[in-house]
Amino acid sequence: MKKILGLLVFILMLNGCDDGDLTIETIDFTNVQAGSCGETIYKLNGNEVLYIKIPESLNAFPNNVTPLDTPTTIAIGGTVSVTYRAYNGAVTAANLCNTPAPISPIATEEWIATSGTIQIATIAVYSSPDTTTGATKILKYIHNIVFKNIVFSKPSGTQVYETFPFGEYSTTATTLPMNFDPDDIQICPSNQLLYNARTNGIEGLYIQNFDATLLDITNLGVAKTGLISSTTNKLVYRLFETALTTSNQDYFCSAILPTSPAINEEWFAKDGVADVSGIIEVVSTTNSPGVYLHTITLKAVTFQKDNNTFYLGDSILLGNLLTAD
Known part of the structure; x- marks a missing residue:
């Protein structure tokens, strides 16, 4: 049982x-x-x-x-x-x-x-x-x-x-070449846009609404600084899908930047903080009679696209710009 x-x-x-x-x-x-x-x-x-x-x-x-x-x-x-x-x-x-x-x-x-x-x-x-x-x-x-x-x-x-x-x-991630020659830097006739891009290149680095007072030649050899912002000294990097087919000046100095070639990546520098980050430094010297050399350096710049960021570097030479009286 x-x-x-x-x-x-x-x-x-x-x-x-x-x-x-x-x-x-x-x-x-x-x-x-x-x-x-x-x-x-x-x-x-x-x-x-x-x-x-x-x-x-x-x-x-x-x-x-x-x-x-x-x-x-x-x-x-x-x-x-x-x-x-x-x-x-x-x-x-x-x-x-x-x-x-x-x-x-x-x-x-x-x-x-x-x-x-x-x-x-x-x-x-x-x-x-x-x-x-x-x-x-x-x-x-x-x-x-x-x-x-x-x-x-x-x-x-x-x-x-x-x-x-x-x-x-x-x-x-998309490779950003950042392959710029300091001697390729130019400024548009309006003095409102500064750019560095190679002929027939696939990338460009430029500053919109550039503060032209940074090119002042009153105090030669003395560093002048400005801050990157979304309004003045707006620093932008563009990577194109194909190489620029027009002259660099025709592209960057247009009243409105052309839509061709198509843009693969576009990054904007974050706003600067005084004495800390996002700084544009310019040192002007005499190159020859009536011609001046402006050494333009980007300091502690961080780029942003959507939620992504990368650090450009502590001190990066943007270019050696020549201007005349």
């Missing part, structure tokens, strides 16, 4: 643990590096793959730092999908990126996310400061991807994760 009673209790315990679903399974790709092909971001782990597909039109991974605790959020569903697959053999990128997909290996299980959100927090990764100028460059952007309240539909039922870390996905 005791044996029968014990068996009944054991059966009741088993029934009490059964919530109607089959055994919960877990997947973990935390320590796997992400790759990409087209609109697909994926992680491969032996015979398993976890991938996200987001249309390029949503611009999910722009090279732009997200504000603290304010990630980009994208709803799962429709054209945005998250899928887990297990195969009967090792998986390669060809299984995801090639069309048509290879015949082998064969998917033995598939989980498809039916709801949830994708959160993407982006940071910039910088170079070490230059040993001479202290300048830094953005090398790449790291996008940390987390699924929130994601629900997978799988052969045995559903799988729910309140928080599921997908991990990091990296994109390369």
Whole structure:
């Protein structure tokens, strides 16, 4: 009798643990590096793959730092999908990126996310400061991807994760050449725009609403300084998609800067702080009778685009400008 009673209790315990679903399974790709092909971001782990597909039109991974605790959020569903697959053999990128997909290996299980959100927090990764100028460059952007309240539909039922870390996905930053010759510096006839750009070059560095009093020749050899701001001495860097086809003067000295060539990157220097940062220093000397040499230096300048910044350097020579009486 005791044996029968014990068996009944054991059966009741088993029934009490059964919530109607089959055994919960877990997947973990935390320590796997992400790759990409087209609109697909994926992680491969032996015979398993976890991938996200987001249309390029949503611009999910722009090279732009997200504000603290304010990630980009994208709803799962429709054209945005998250899928887990297990195969009967090792998986390669060809299984995801090639069309048509290879015949082998064969998917033995598939989980498809039916709801949830994708959160993407982006940071910039910088170079070490230059040993001479202290300048830094953005090398790449790291996008940390987390699924929130994601629900997978799988052969045995559903799988729910309140928080599921997908991990990091990296994109390369655009290289800014910053390849300027100090002797290429020029000033427009109106004296309101100072620029440095190479003939047929793909970049330009210029100062709008330039304070022409910095070129005053009353006190030769004495440094004159002005602050960068959004109104006076507005310092701008442009990287073009193609080289300038007009003369530099025709481009930079136009009443309105031309729309061609298209701009790939545009950065604005942050407003200066007296004796601290964002300083334009000019030292004027006599070059020859009636001709003056103005050595123009940018000090402690930081550039900004959207939420991104980089440090130009402690002291960068913008150019050696010649003017005549």
